[in-house]
Amino acid sequence: MKKLKIGNKKGAEKIISVYWFAMLFIVAASLVYIVSVFYGKPYDIRKIEADFLADKIASCFSKNGFIKEDFSQINSNNFLDRCSLTFDTEDSFGWKNDQYYIETNFYDLNSGNLIHSLNQGNPSLKNFCNIKGENFPVCLEKTLYTIDKQNNQYQIKILSIVRKTEKNV
């Protein structure tokens, strides 16, 4: 009877150690999986890029709270030059400098009329703005209010879109 008890204890210890190694294996496998998923995914910086792009455009049209006097002379043809921007991208994933789009609308705040508008970049990106999901371009809309020296009030709506999906998702 005593011998049988000792035998059972040894058997139980062996089973526990098998379980212990099984647990270790499960922990290791899940850790490897989680780390691979986390670090295998690229950093998504498109939201910050879109935010910076909108800020850059805002500071291009407005300074110290005043709208620039020649804002209406900035159009789609000279916008990139005047705002010191470039939409060229690296030559990868078949990108053809078509990863950005911006649209800026100027409204008279009193009448609500659109007084000036310009856009630049790839307009087809705008079609994806209402679709949710990380595989689609990131769209960001910003509104700012400004005045001119004659105290006329303006509302400027800026839409900035960044695609670059392959490098961020």
Added chain:
Amino acid sequence: MLKKKKANIITENIIFLILNLTFITILILFLFSKTSNESVLEEKYAKKIALLLDAAEPGMIIFLDMKDAIDLAKKNGIKAEEIVKINKNIVTVKLSEDGGYSYSFFNNLDFGEKSNFYVNEEKTGFVFVIG
């Protein structure tokens, strides 16, 4: 008989302990290799520099601490000066001979003419001078 049994238990425990330690060491090494390997750091710094330049304004002098990347590049035989390259508006970070990650920025900064960048004297990071 009792002595033999005791020795057996000690040997079993030691083997068990060694196996556990080996296992944990392998896990820690795996974590380290994943978090500080070249491709992860190349992507991290290329995107950091691109964002930093996107937000930069003329007159700014920006320092970016890249000590870990510079140390890793040194190990791989890459000089600190060769880690970051900016061609027009594309920044490339390279930490190994056959590596490299490029990312574009939209701020037209004219590197080489108005703007410039270099490794600091202590070789711990890069200084970007925006013109």
